[in-house]
Amino acid sequence: MILTDLQIEGFRRFASPVRLDGLGPGLNVLSAPNEAGKSTLLAALKAVLMVRSSSKAKPVKDLQPYGGGAPHVAVSFTWKGMDCHLEKQFISKAFTRLILGSERFEGDQAEEALRNLLGLEEASKGEAAGLWSALLVGQGESFVQPDLNQTGQDSLRSCLEHGVDHATGGAAASAVLSRVRDRLHLLQTAKSGQPTGKYKQALEQEAQAQACLQDLQNRRTALEEDLAALDQARRALREQEDPERKAQDEAELLALRQLRDKLRVADAEEQAARAALATVTHTRNSICDEQERRQERRETQRKLEREAAEMQHDLQAVMQRTAQARQRYEESRTQREQAEQQQQAARQALLAVSRRVTVLQQRAALDRSRQTLHRAEAACTRLEQARAVLAALQVDEALIRRVRKAVREQDAAQAALNARATRLTVTLQPEAAGRVLLDGAACPQGEMVLTQAADVQVEGIGQFRITPAVKDYDEALAAADTARQQLQSVLHSAGCLSAEDAETLFEERRQAETRVAEARAAFVASLPTARDERDATFFEALATLRQDLSDQVAALEREQAAFEQDCQSSGLAGAPGGRAAQTATETVRSPEAESGVQTEQTEATLQAVQQKARLEEERAARIADEARQTERTEQAAYNAAQNLQDKAETALRQKQTERDQVGRELAVSAARESDDALAARAAETAQAQAQAEAHVQALKAGRETEQPLSVVETRIMRREQALENARASIARLREEIKERETRVRVAEGDGLDEKIAEAGRTASRLKLGCEGYERERAALALLDQTLSDAEKTQTERYLAPLVRTLQPAFSTVFPGASLEMDTGFGLCGLTRRTAEEFGKLSDGTREQIAVLVRLGFAELLHARQSPAILVLDDALSFSDSQRLELMFDVLADAATRFQILVLTCRAEAFGRLGGRPLSLRPIPQITERR
Structure with missing residues (x-):
């Protein structure tokens, strides 16, 4: 079976029709990125081959595109040299169309013909079951071995029996086993073995009969319990309503209440005596506390007087040290002020020298500005002269072009005339x-x-x-005259007699333009403030130079006048740096400095003087800094001493305040009550306390033989609660007797014994029927187990051909390995150097084995001449490069016998696989075969 074309529409992400191009025999590879639709293609192929078009199951509805629609698939293939075509549409307007060579099938006939062709059987929800489900490997399914259902296993057995001796009787045994299982499945389910059918119905009927019998027996038991409870309730009611017992209980309650009142009076007397004792005790304790406080205050007063005297002595010493620190601080402040005055004088001298240096620098800048202005004015004069010469020359570029054009036209007209002469x-x-x-x-x-x-x-x-x-003589002659006249007119306008004169004047104009450009460039170079190339800007810059020169002259005069005034008004000669300032003044006033003859020597002298003044100012600054540091040190010492003095004075005042406060408190206490009166009152209170204690002890001794009040009150509450419970019990018993008498009368009229006998006979009859079904089910289960064991033995005999089919591919990927298959046609172990369980192998190895097992199934179908293809969607994801190459070799070899489709998103890794490259191409609509 070779797929040649696959078209889908309305499948998940493919809302529009697409075609899988490039399908053919052998190995076919579709390399596309994630979410390109590879898994959708496989889902469409599974649906068209294995799902009825009439199915409405949820997996079929999940095939719809996101916007809804009817999934539509068309697949073309070849089978035994015939061109075949299969087309299905699901959900809306569902149909199935199958063309096998010259035969055409529609609807259910097409579905049946397709299942017969592929060896499929009907399963649940319209989906077919068979070996093909193991050959169409979806994404993620390649990691596990195929889980074959009964139909798939039967297909494999059929393939294996085709190659072994028919004397094994495998087909007949399978048929008998199938009939036994069909009969057994009428009595129990196939998967869980739970009862079903008539057996389940019989069990349910027996359970209902047993439940009915049990219900009747429960009702009879309840009736017996009601009769016994009714008799007991009547006896209890008679006991509760006994008048002698009630009178006795009320008399006991009255006696207890009288005893409680007597105990309450005695308890009140004892509490009053205890309260009087507590009052006297509190008064005596207060008097004792007051006496102790007065004694403590006297001791505290004496202690504070001693401490105040000591602190007064310490304060005198601290005040003496503070005075010494203040004297040192005043001396350091005077030294600091003198140093700052000397520093200020040195700074004034340095400023005077710096101002004179500034005067000289301004004078030098003024000289440079004058030179710049002189150069700019000379360049401007040359520019104006060059422009005047240029303006006198009228033959410019445009005029010389007109002259040259007229000469060319005259020469052309004369040449034309001469050509005809x-x-x-x-x-x-x-x-x-x-x-x-x-x-x-x-x-x-x-x-x-x-x-x-x-x-x-x-x-x-x-x-x-x-x-x-001459032909056309007049016209040629007229043209020559016109050209000559035009030339004369142009020469006249240029003020020239001939064209040679015009060329000479034009050359002179070009030279004049060059001189103007040179003069303009020199003018621009002489203007440092020119911003652009406009003439107005140049002349504005020249005016700015003149104004700047005037401003510099005025500034120099003001600065020099200020310097002279500072030198006259400041007495700097005696101060540090004063001689340097006087030297600077004499240097500036010298004739050489005023005339500018020796400017450089003057500047050097002033710089030396300025450096000397700066050194003197720095020395004075250092002396002032040292004086300020000394002042800060002495001030810190003085502040520390002053703080100590303040703290000592504060502590002394606090001690004196505490002493005075204690004295005032003693005076107030004595004024309120003298010490003698307080002692007399303490003695009286002690005597009253002793009398109160004796009275409390007498009351306590009198109550020791009496019952506690709490016990009596508890006994009263218990008696009252018992009477209340008796009244409630009488009402409850009367209601209970009434209800039970009603139930007994109803039950006695139902005939429970007759109903119980009838229900027992029905339950026994149904139980016998269930036991018959159970014996039949056990016999069939035993027969099924016996036949299954025989089939397993037979299967183990013909597993050898399956192992032989799988062995070459396994030997390629796993050299020297041998296989072990179980009866469910799964690989349960791999033996290389040692036996290895399949579940303990790595993910990559298990995936490779699962693919090889599916490849072996396809080989078996192909050997049987049954339709077989293998489709792998994103398989071999965990294979290293070496194993991947070996798997490629196995797939390429198998593709020489049947068709293999590989869908992958790893284009680089699967580029070495080779095969037919496939692609997805949009199409206008699905092509229908008629």
Whole structure:
């Protein structure tokens, strides 16, 4: 079976029709990125081959595109040389169409023919079951071995029996086993073995009969319990309603209440005595506390007086140290002020020298500005002269172009006229010179161009008139005259007599323009403030230079006047740096400095003077900093001493305040009650306390023989609760007797014994039927187990061909490995150096084995001449490069016998696989076969 075409529409992400191009025999590879639709293609192929078009199950509905629609699939293939076509549409307007060569099937007939062709059987929800489910390997399914259902296993057994001796009787045994299982499945389910069918119905009927019998027996038991409870309730009611018992209980309750009242009076007397004792005790304790407080205050007063005296002595010493620190601080402040005055004088001297240096620098800048202005004015004068010369020359570029154009036009007109004229060639003998005249003049020798009529006179011979036979003579002559007139007009406007004069004047103008450009460049170079190339900007910059020069002159005069005033008003000669300032002043006022003859020497002298003044100012600053540091140190010491003095004074005042406070408290206490009165009151309180304690002890001794009040109150509450419970019990018993009498009368009229006997006979009959079904089920289960064991033994015999089919591929990927298959046609172990369980192998190895097992199933179908293809969707994801190459070799070899489709998103890794490259191509609509 070879797929040749696959078209889908309305399948998940493919809402529009697409076609899988490039399908053919052998190995076919579709390399596409994630979410390109590879898994959708496989789902469509599974649906068209294994799902009925009429199915409405949820997996079929999940095939719809996101916007809804009817999934539509068409697949073309070849089978035994026939061209076949299968087409299905699901959900909406569902149909199935199958073409096998010349045969055509529709609807259910097409579904049946397809199942017969592929060896499939009907399963649940319209989906077919068989070996093909193991050959169409979806994404993620390649990691596990195929889980074959019964139909798939039967297909494999059929393939294996085709190659072994028919004497095994495998087909007949399978048929008997199938019939036994069909009969057994009428009594129990196939998967869980739970009862079903008639057996389940019989069990349910027996359970209902047993439940009915049990219900009747429960009702009879309840009736017996009601009769016994009714008799007991009547006896209890008679006991509760006994009048003698009630009178006795009320008398006991009254006696207890009288005893409680007596105990309450005694308890109140005892509490009053205890309260009086507590009051007297509290008063005595207060008096004792007051006496103790007065004693403590006297001791505290004496202690505070001693401490205050000691602190007064310490304060005197601290005040003496503070005075010494203050004196040192005043001396350091005076030294700091003197140092700052000297520093200020040195700074003034440095400022004076710096200002004079500034005057000299401004004077040098003024000289440079004057030179710059002089150069700019000279360049401006040269520029104006060059522009005046240029303005006098009128022959510019445009005018010379007009002159040249007129000359070219005149030469062209004359050349055209000469081209049409008659040519005269004259050759005279020496003796004939002067005897031949042309238009009254001596005739020249050589070739001449005659554009007009000419008269030739030969002395002694006669006169000849030559009229040129010029075609269009008048027009050519007029054109030549016009060109000549135009040239004369242009030359006249230029003030030139000839074209050569015009060229000469134009060359002079070009030279003048060059001189103007040079003068302008020199002018621009002399202007440091020019911003752009406009003439107005240049002259504005020149005016700015003049104004800046005036400003610099005024600034220099102001600075020099200020310097003279500072030198006259400041007495700097005696201060540090004063001699440097005086030297600077003399240097500036010297004739050389004023005349600018020795500016550089003057500046060097001033710089030396300025450096000396700066050194003196720095020395004075260091002395001032040292004085300030000394002042800060002495001030910190003085502040520390002052803080100590303040703290000592504060502590002394606090001690004195505490002493005075204690004295005032003692005075207030004595004024309120003297010590003698307080002692007398303490003695009286002690005597009253002793009397109160004796009274409390007497009351306590009198109550020791009496019952506690709490016990009596508890007994009263218990008696009252018992009476209340008795009244409630009487009401409850009367209601209970009434209800039970009603139930007994109803039950006695139902005939329970007759119903129980009838229900027992029905339950026994149904139980016998269930036991018959159970014996039949056990016999069938035993027969099924016996036949299954026989089939297993037979299967183990023909597993050898399956192992032989799988062994070459396994030997390629796992050299030297041997296989172990179970009866469910799964690989349960792999033996290389040692036996290895399948579940303990790595993920990559298990995936490779699962693919090889599916490849072996396809080989079996192909060997049986049954339709077989293998489709792998994103398989071999965990294979290393070496194993992947070996798997490629196995797939390529198998593809020579049947068709293999590989769908992958790993284009680089599967590029070495080779095979037919496939692609997805949109199409207008699915092509229908008629």
